[in-house]
Amino acid sequence: MAPVGFVGLGTMGSRMAKRLLASGRAVVGYNRTPEKARALVEAGLVLQKSPRAVAEASDAVLSMVTDSTALRAIALGADGVIAGLRPGAVWAEMSTVSPDVTRELGRAVAERGAALIDAPVSGSAVTVDAGQLSFMVGGDPAALEKVRAHLLAIGPTITHVGALGLAVTMKIATNLGLAVQMLAFSEAVALAEKAGIARERAVEVLLKSVIASPMVKYRGPFVLGMPAEALFKVDMIQKDLGLALEMGKALGVPLPSVALTDELMNAARGLDLADYDFAVVFDVIARMSGLRPSVKTRR
Ligand SMILES: NC(=O)c1ccc[n+]([C@@H]2O[C@H](COP(=O)([O-])OP(=O)(O)OC[C@H]3O[C@@H](n4cnc5c(N)ncnc54)[C@H](OP(=O)(O)O)[C@@H]3O)[C@@H](O)[C@H]2O)c1
Incomplete structure (x- = not known):
């Protein structure tokens, strides 16, 4: 099985990636500031040089970055996630960002034959550590099924809300x-x-x-x-x-x-x-x- 990809290893992302590793999954990751991922690398995460390289190595990409500007930065351009997405891959984007930006990126992802779902979370770093995070999901239900097991390795509750953008x-x-x-x-x-x-x-x-x-x-x-x-x-x-x-x-x-x-x-x-x-x-x-x-x- 291809490793799970993870872009954005900050307060929330690092803890989520840690839970994926603890579940026995192989994880490839990217963080703009690679030094911050040192502890995860010691725990087994394989660090990549770009969001694109993460997407190229995975059928399921998860991301957790600050805001809409950060999301565009990891998504677009020659080194962005979208440039590396495999056909049939699913990108579960978990940041709290603009629904309009999410939908705009969804169209670009679909053009590559992949699917974007928005999967923001309710809870804090404390909730992630306790394994109690809740996901709200928007987008194609079939795409959600492809990544459901990975999300459940992070937190126990997933509620499908509707079309792409409605979860955020x-x-x-x-x-x-x-x-x-x-x-x-x-x-x-x-x-x-x-x-x-x-x-x-x-x-x-x-x-x-x-x-x-x-x-x-x-x-x-x-x-x-x-x-x-x-x-x-x-x-x-x-x-x-x-x-x-x-x-x-x-x-x-x-x-x-x-x-x-x-x-x-x-x-x-x-x-x-x-x-x-x-x-x-x-x-x-x-x-x-x-x-x-x-x-x-x-x-
Ligand atoms: N913290 C919470 O309790 C909580 C709870 C629910 C949802 N959220 C949401 O989760 C998201 C992440 O929150 P967080 O607390 O994990 O934030 P954080 O600790 O500040 O982490 C932000 C992440 O985004 C990356 N990033 C920021 N700007 C970037 C850019 N221009 N290009 C590439 N990467 C960039 C950061 O990389 P660097 O390490 O290089 O800075 C870091 O990996 C936010 O949308 C937040 O609203 C947070």
Whole structure:
């Protein structure tokens, strides 16, 4: 069996590739900064010099990069994935990117006799490590069947959403809730604290209440102490909020809570908090309320 190809070995991609290796699969990979893949190479991943070389070696290519610009960079050109795709191959693209860019690349992939599916994920690095990642998939169901076993080696849940581009659409709709929920949680903590309830106690009560979504359960405690390594930085959540606002404008759907949350994320960047997890939106509310910010360990 041909090895699985993997392009983009960052926070999420490296952990996913590690799970593929742990399942006994041969994996060939590419990362723009090859040094970052050293640990994976030691674990058995064979590093290639270009996304094209990864595609040439595989019938199934998986990718996980930052944004639409990064996706175009790995997809297009003489060294891109598309130039190397084998006829009949399937490319499962898992990044959170523009649905329009996904569809545009889908047409170019089809011209090579291969298939693109969008397979964005819900969860964080913690969820990948726990083997609990969920995939939303868009595109040809037959193409999904060709890579289903590889995706299941990474996470247990796959939901087919519809045509190509609709999974990443669903992912953008999901992620707007992350930011908006975290802002609402921050407001609740600030209100309770300013009224005289200890921050720790307010967090404890909220985490035992009905508003404690799975995300609030793991991110809520960050308002007490920010993790040294962000799960998802301010600029990354703003990428997703920006995609949501673009879609809302195009479709005629008002997203007032997203627009407001995006403004407060701007404030977080203005306060030099961009490198922290987006839970740092709490600090924006805390500062405006005359409360102390969350505790930081050194960056
Ligand atoms: N982190 C999460 O909790 C999470 C959860 C769900 C979904 N996501 C989504 O998953 C995607 C990746 O997130 P991540 O946290 O893994 O990000 P990350 O750690 O910053 O990794 C980004 C990857 O993209 C590559 N890249 C960036 N720009 C590139 C370019 N111009 N050309 C080629 N490669 C480029 C990086 O290469 P270098 O190593 O060379 O920089 C790296 O491999 C994003 O779309 C994000 O929204 C993230």
